[in-house]
Amino acid sequence: MQKDLKNLIIIDHPLVKRDLTLLRERKTPSFQFRAILRHLAGLMAYEVTKDLKTEKIDVHTPLEKTIGYKITEEVILVPILRAGLGMVGGFVEYLPDARVGHIGLYRDEETLKPVDYYFKFPKKLKDSLILVLDPMLATGGSASAAITFLKNKGAKNIRFVSIVASPEGVRTLNMAHPDVRIYTTALDRTLNKKGYILPGLGDAGDRIFGTGD
Ligand code: PRP
Ligand code: URA
Numbered sequence: 001m002q003k004d005l006k007n008l009i010i011i012d013h014p015l016v017k018r019d020l021t022l023l024r025e026r027k028t029p030s031f032q033f034r035a036i037l038r039h040l041a042g043l044m045a046y047e048v049t050k051d052l053k054t055e056k057i058d059v060h061t062p063l064e065k066t067i068g069y070k071i072t073e074e075v076i077l078v079p080i081l082r083a084g085l086g087m088v089g090g091f092v093e094y095l096p097d098a099r100v101g102h103i104g105l106y107r108d109e110e111t112l113k114p115v116d117y118y119f120k121f122p123k124k125l126k127d128s129l130i131l132v133l134d135p136m137l138a139t140g141g142s143a144s145a146a147i148t149f150l151k152n153k154g155a156k157n158i159r160f161v162s163i164v165a166s167p168e169g170v171r172t173l174n175m176a177h178p179d180v181r182i183y184t185t186a187l188d189r190t191l192n193k194k195g196y197i198l199p200g201l202g203d204a205g206d207r208i209f210g211t212g213d
Contacts, residue, residue: 011044016043087163
């Protein structure tokens with residue numbers, strides 16, 4: 001891994017690699033792409049939440065009293081529309097109490113700069129763990145803008161969860177938000193002239209929603 005990249009956690013597991021391969025495959029149709037993305041997001045949820053705060057509680061088994069645990073940290077999922085929506089199902093499966101905010105952003109095709117069009121958040125951003133979900137970290141513009149917005153609204157504890165990241169995107173996010181931990185399943189080679197990740201998996205939103213052709 002490039003030594004200058006910071007706060008980057010690459011989730012390396014055979015089940016993750018299998019799912020990622022199916023997402024990369026250009027012949028994978030939309031209905032499968034959606035199901036695999038959701039499944040992969042669930043696998044990632046396990047790793048991303050492994051240090052959630054817990055509290056000891058009493059639990060009574062049919063035989064005796066023992067120690068159990070409850071999660072004390074509130075989690076807010078914030079998918080970046082559209083593609084981040086494809087990851088929500090996998091996360092809520094493991095975090096059924098999580099609330100969900102939405103940020104609508106799209107990249108201008110010429111400038112590659114993010115354009116915002118929708119924001120809706122639950123309360124308590126300040127005291128919750130915020131997981132920003134977007135499969136693609138390409139130039140890093142969308143992720144940085146989304147996180148800046150969340151911080152302006154009071155969020156303090158933010159993690160960014162992607163499926164594929166580029167070194168350029170990680171650098172941009174590191175510069176803009178050095179406090180934000182970045183999770184991904186693959187650090188790819190680079191970006192092409194149109195800002196697509198190489199080798200990547202193509203346009204995630206189009207592949208999820210079948211809008212590419
Ligand atoms: C994609 C992707 C990210 C963004 C990443 O969204 O889902 O949000 O591009 O690129 P960046 O790191 O260079 O900003 P897109 O703009 O295609 O919108 P869509 O999900 O609505 O199709
Ligand atoms: N957005 C995508 O959906 N894919 C890329 O490769 C880059 C940005």
